[in-house]
Amino acid sequence: MSKTYRTGAIGALLDEYERAIADLQQTISDVSDIELAAVADDITTDPMCKSIQTILSHVVRSGYAYALYIQQLKKDKVDHPSIVLHTTVKDYQKDLDDFFAFTTNSFKNIQDNQLEEPDNSKKIVTSWNQVYDIEQITEHAIVHILRHRRQIEKFKIILRAQK
Numbered sequence: 001m002s003k004t005y006r007t008g009a010i011g012a013l014l015d016e017y018e019r020a021i022a023d024l025q026q027t028i029s030d031v032s033d034i035e036l037a038a039v040a041d042d043i044t045t046d047p048m049c050k051s052i053q054t055i056l057s058h059v060v061r062s063g064y065a066y067a068l069y070i071q072q073l074k075k076d077k078v079d080h081p082s083i084v085l086h087t088t089v090k091d092y093q094k095d096l097d098d099f100f101a102f103t104t105n106s107f108k109n110i111q112d113n114q115l116e117e118p119d120n121s122k123k124i125v126t127s128w129n130q131v132y133d134i135e136q137i138t139e140h141a142i143v144h145i146l147r148h149r150r151q152i153e154k155f156k157i158i159l160r161a162q163k
Contacts, residue, residue, distance in 0.1 A: 017142050023145075059148050063102075
């Protein structure tokens with residue numbers, strides 16, 4: 001099976017983002033509905049990191065938020081999504097596909113030479129006060145998926161050891 005690669009720097013970022021999402025979708029493909037909602041970390045103070053369900057809801061919302069930051073940089077008016085908790089992995093897999101399509105669309109009017117911006121006054125300022133250009137926020141978004149995929153892998157081990 002041959003892989004079609006997108007072109008340019010934006011294409012490379014989107015290909016890697018898509019790969020990270022596909023890896024996450026594969027990781028959650030065998031999670032039962034019971035495992036999805038089960039609390040795997042009752043010590044954390046972060047309510048979005050207690051279960052696979054809350055992590056996935058956070059990942060989906062964040063995925064939209066990263067794309068919305070890019071749109072806002074281009075002066076588009078956008079509303080940030082709220083957290084949605086699903087009861088099945090299938091719903092999260094669809095959400096992951098949907099936010100990636102939304103992200104891809106966010107790059108429609110951006111050229112490779114617009115990815116890097118040395119002037120901080122023209123960069124994205126996130127809700128956590130980090131400053132990024134388009135390339136950096138997209139790289140952050142990719143690693144965000146990878147970090148939470150790893151967390152879910154650990155949660156699966158914890159939950160399955162409790163059986």
